[in-house]
Amino acid sequence: MVASACLENEIPLCSLNDIEEGHSIEMVIQDRPLFAVRKADAIYAYWNICPHRGSPLNWSPNQFLSIDQQTIQCAFHGALFEIDSGLCVLGPCSGDHLQAIDLHQSGQDFTISAGQELPPAPVSLRAQALADLEDKE
Ligand code: FES
Numbered sequence: 421m422v423a424s425a426c427l428e429n430e431i432p433l434c435s436l437n438d439i440e441e442g443h444s445i446e447m448v449i450q451d452r453p454l455f456a457v458r459k460a461d462a463i464y465a466y467w468n469i470c471p472h473r474g475s476p477l478n479w480s481p482n483q484f485l486s487i488d489q490q491t492i493q494c495a496f497h498g499a500l501f502e503i504d505s506g507l508c509v510l511g512p513c514s515g516d517h518l519q520a521i522d523l524h525q526s527g528q529d530f531t532i533s534a535g536q537e538l539p540p541a542p543v544s545l546r547a548q549a550l551a552d553l554e555d556k557e
Contacts, residue, residue, distance in 0.1 A: 425450070425538040433465060436528040442489035445482050449532065451541045454521055455484050456530075457492065459503045463530045465523055466506055467539045470494045471516035476542075492518065 431449055439445055439458035446455040446468060453468035453476060468476045472494065478484050479495040486493040491509070492501040499511025506518035522533040 427532065427534055427536050427538055430524065430534045431532040433523060433530045433532050434463065436461065436463065439463065442485065444484040446478070450538060452538055453542065457484060457503050463523060464503055465521040465532070466518040467521060469519060469539060470496065470499065470513070471508065471518065472497060472499055472513040
């Protein structure tokens with residue numbers, strides 16, 4: 421069994437004004453992709469992993485929301501998730517949740533809290549294919 425990794429230190433995420441209302445940003449920490457969404461005067465962050473197939477939710481950089489900006493939408497099969505809870509309310513993984521990231525707020529600034537478990541690092545299909553080719557040579 422592989423031990424899960426934990427985030428040892430708090431990591432700055434963003435300031436409230438870094439994200440416009442109804443928009444989102446993405447980033448990578450310790451090889452794990454994540455995104456953050458602003459709704460009202462709050463920031464919500466999730467690991468960029470769809471509970472349906474385990475793939476990233478977005479096809480375009482920083483695009484995670486539905487057209488009406490009221491829900492997070494997976495680009496692959498259209499699952500819709502509540503912004504503030506991560507609950508899938510429509511789609512093939514209905515009833516499942518996105519993996520929320522614990523944040524700490526200090527005034528307008530949000531940091532990713534230390535001590536929380538990191539999801540497994542995503543598998544790079546390209547790197548895997550290249551390694552398979554090298555093995556066959
Ligand atoms: S991979 Fe997200 S809905 Fe299928």
